[in-house]
Amino acid sequence: MSEREQLLLPIADDELVLGWRNSEWTGIAPFLEEDVAFSSIAQNEIGHARALYQLVAEELGTTADELAFDRSPDEYRHSHLVELRLVPDWARTIARHVLYEEADAKRIAALKASDDVEVAGLAAKIDREEAYHRMHAGMWRERLQGEPRFAEALEELRPLLDEPGTTEFAELWEEMTMVRRSVAGATW
Amino acid sequence: MVTEAQVWDALAEIADPEIPVISLVELGVVRDVEVENGRVRVGFTPTFLGCPALEVMRDQMAAKVRELGAEPEIEVIADDSWSTDRITPEGREKLRDAGFAPPAPRGSAAPQLVQLQRGTFRCPYCGSTDTKLENIFGPTPCRSLRYCSSCRQPFEQFKTI
Numbered sequence: 001m002s003e004r005e006q007l008l009l010p011i012a013d014d015e016l017v018l019g020w021r022n023s024e025w026t027g028i029a030p031f032l033e034e035d036v037a038f039s040s041i042a043q044n045e046i047g048h049a050r051a052l053y054q055l056v057a058e059e060l061g062t063t064a065d066e067l068a069f070d071r072s073p074d075e076y077r078h079s080h081l082v083e084l085r086l087v088p089d090w091a092r093t094i095a096r097h098v099l100y101e102e103a104d105a106k107r108i109a110a111l112k113a114s115d116d117v118e119v120a121g122l123a124a125k126i127d128r129e130e131a132y133h134r135m136h137a138g139m140w141r142e143r144l145q146g147e148p149r150f151a152e153a154l155e156e157l158r159p160l161l162d163e164p165g166t167t168e169f170a171e172l173w174e175e176m177t178m179v180r181r182s183v184a185g186a187t188w
Numbered sequence: 189m190v191t192e193a194q195v196w197d198a199l200a201e202i203a204d205p206e207i208p209v210i211s212l213v214e215l216g217v218v219r220d221v222e223v224e225n226g227r228v229r230v231g232f233t234p235t236f237l238g239c240p241a242l243e244v245m246r247d248q249m250a251a252k253v254r255e256l257g258a259e260p261e262i263e264v265i266a267d268d269s270w271s272t273d274r275i276t277p278e279g280r281e282k283l284r285d286a287g288f289a290p291p292a293p294r295g296s297a298a299p300q301l302v303q304l305q306r307g308t309f310r311c312p313y314c315g316s317t318d319t320k321l322e323n324i325f326g327p328t329p330c331r332s333l334r335y336c337s338s339c340r341q342p343f344e345q346f347k348t349i
Binding site: 033036037039040041043044045046047048050051054055117118121122124125126127128129131132135136138139 | 236237238239266267268269270271298299300301304322323324325326327328329333347349
């Protein structure tokens, strides 16, 4: 496995899977502003996944779409945290958002210092967009501070950041890849 | 023989697919143009990585170069070279005229929530600075939503990135 693959695939998988989960709030978030926010964040995360897959794909002689959708579920390297289906639990959704953005900020900062100029450049670009995700997560962390459900959710979910994805991901994978698998040989 | 200036002029005719009042050149996404032996290479920097208009922009640039009788090569450069500071002064005015408040200049660090909440943002309709942040996010990744308390009009504010 190449260095880029090792470094970037887990991040790309996290962003794809979390983007997918966040998009599940589209149309049903507790209020309109959050409907817009979660949809927009989801769109950004999937955009980041695509750009990261692209860097790996160039090295492997494949495409971003093939990496995103043509692997088997057990080949994905996302964390347990991002694969959970949390709709309609808003407290746990915000807890995940806060935990993920904190961890992601550290990871992106490390990538910005990479010797691989393409990786460092992309990380800096991603970071510009993530600044708005962090603002949003910070705003909610403040708003829900002291709420028991939120505190419990943080405790429950924090350890999952460092755990690998589980076999439960297979169900989401089915949904994510359904369209692509339904048309043999199609290019998107 | 196509010249670089002709290519820039042709690219300046392409409207942004989502906000057609501004051209791709005014948006600052065309980083450089090189012409060599009938081939034209255009360096193109995406705005937001998840922007669905990126493919459309790329295809439109390729089509424009072909119209000039040259073979296009559009190189997508996903690095840190685009920021909202690259939108030209003319582009900013056109955005404002169309009801989009142009992005504030970027400081040395990423913008903070407190700046969005307390900073001065001018309503593109009436010019008042009595406006407040409604939502960090908006209808597309590049915009936030604000409300003008003076003319009682919600408006879209370009994010600074």
